[in-house]
Amino acid sequence: MPELPEVEVTRRRIAPVLLGRRIARVNTTRPSYFFLTPPGKLRSALVGTTSTEIVRHGKYLVARLDSGAGLLLHLGMTGQLFTSDVHSPRLLRKTARAALAPGEQRGFQPDAHTHLMLEFDDGGPSLYFRDVRKFGKVRLLNEKLADPRLDRLGTDALAIEPAELYERTRDRKVPIKSVLLDQAVLAGVGNIYADEALYLAGVRPARAARRVTREECAALVRAVKRVLGRAIEAGGSSISDFVGPDGSDGHYQDERWVYSRTGERCRRCATPIRRLVIGQRSAHFCPQCQK
DNA sequence: ACCGCACCCTGAGCGC
């Protein structure tokens, strides 16, 4: 699910629930590669601590603990971070969802996909990390908050300058879209917003990166920032799994220009949107508006 | 250094 806007929305909404509250109990599911730090070690390190800060690096979240350690979180494709008092049908499987009368669900009961559960000593809402596909990650960090995944990240997508994108694409023969998705170049852009930004910049996703001009790189950087900023304002995209920490849906999907609109008409020129596969991922574009 | 590919996992949607 989550790209930079969804992670940032999550960070902002999770902060008031997490910061300044002492963790009283930690429950987890069985060890799996979801847990880069084994569950037992995670439990003992977290109980009794309080988070003082939570920051975002690309699609990663890092919480600083008062013990000095840190907690690294990545939502993968289907990760959901939310509080126990949500009431969102999106958190149920479709079959279970269909059986509910509107407004019937109250709160959330942890299920087999809820891998990390934090309870606090004030008796208030708990924090849950649920992830059906387990592509998400949890890891305890040392006092320097060091992690090879974070070290590999390029400039945050909201902070990159046109000159850097231009320079970083000069020796790249791969499609420009693959560079936008490369977290070592710019951190935070995923499949949806890469397609949206390429549309706004008028650049076809399959174009070799080094054939993108300086002016187009500048337009792309503007488009990336604009689309990410707009998606954050809209609360993210809730295309399949994303749900805000309070259970609300994002609305950016209602504003999509091209993503997952194959065969539908371009909002500007009415040409049917086309789909390609680039780097084993679907890419969507308008053949008229993008060159 | 760069590039393509397999792989981690589960569920939804589709055609039959």
Add this chain to the structure above:
DNA sequence: TGCGCTCAGGGTGCGG
């Protein structure tokens, strides 16, 4: 209703 198939917004590690 059920089966088999394809697809899904991410990231890593491998071999060429």
